[in-house]
Amino acid sequence: MKKKRSIRKKDIIPKNMTQVKVNREITSDYVLEIYEKAKRARSEQKKKEYLAIAETLSKHVGKWLVE
DSSP, rough: OOOOOOOHHHHSTTTOOOOOOOOOOOOOHHHHOOOHHHHSSHHHHHHHHHHHHHHHTTTTTTHHHHH
């Protein structure tokens, strides 16, 4: 009787891929949440940061944020 060989994760996943943790999907609602944070921000610097983030994320709606 032949011994069964276990399949290892490293045998299946290509070497050039990395493992990441998915945080959330970028949706139009999420971009609007960040835009609302920008409107409520007290400092001008935070407002600019939030607006830059919202603009960048708006170009990637439907994709995923990962760690």
